[in-house]
Amino acid sequence: MAGNRDRFSTFSTATRLKELGERTAAHVYRSQSRRHIRRSRLTGRAALLVLVLCTLVVALAYPMRQYVSQRSEIADQQRAADHARKRLDQLRDEKARWQDPAYAEQQARRHLHFLRPGEVGYIMTDPGSGAAEHRRGGQSGSDRPWYSNVWDGVDKADRPGE
Template identity: 80%
Template sequence: MAGNRDRFSTATRLRQLGERTAAHVYRSQSRRQVRRSRLTGRAALLVLVLCTLVVALAYPMRQYVSQRSEITEQQRAADEARQRLEELRDEKARWQDPAYVKQQARRHLHFVQPGEIGYTMIDPTAEAEERRRTEHGAADRPWYSNVWDGVDKADRPDAN
């Protein structure tokens, strides 16, 4: 009977209640830990999948952006080429006109019509500039000036 009494005693009941409560709390904590570990595994898997997608798509996206910029550049170059082609066609059409050819011959080659008198004015202050051009290059001068300069230099004994 003493064992029975112990079973119904307050201390025994409190101890059993504490043990049951502790077991319940322990089971509850282990379930939470299991859930946490599942969520952590799922989260890790999700992160792994996302990283894989980013790595897999990074190179094609870089290529796409690079090719788009290259296409834009090629289109710009094609537009410039079309514009230059139009300018050349216009210039070709102008050169088909005899009046334009005469105008350019007068301007660049200093041609004159029969019966006209051509004058070449020399600016006295430009003599120093002419010497500088002779020394540094003759790209801006008319072609016949370069020819005469060559003849003059050939005549000089110190030209060698």
């Protein structure tokens, strides 16, 4: 320490302050350049990380969209399959009903106006229904038995000019 005092004592105060300022400035400059180097490395690393993340997002965007759309298609197909199963159950029930001769006879009597031997069938129409077109005997085509409509069609086919 005494050596440093001797060296400083030979110079003026201004020279000593100047030398001290230069050392301090050099020290500050070195520490800033080290910090700047560290910052530039971190900035480069951060940029690389951002680039990798963006690449991953872009690379995964299409497969994710496909995944989501396929999941919705699967859900739609499952709903359709459930609906088809319910419809199949209904049709099986209806088939089982048609295997019953009593049900088949009931439907034939109701829709085709079938009668058992010895029965007399009557079809009643509502006079207040206001149907504009009545056919033979006050019955419209939908109120008549099916066989009457068939014969009327055959009769009309024989007379094409009418």
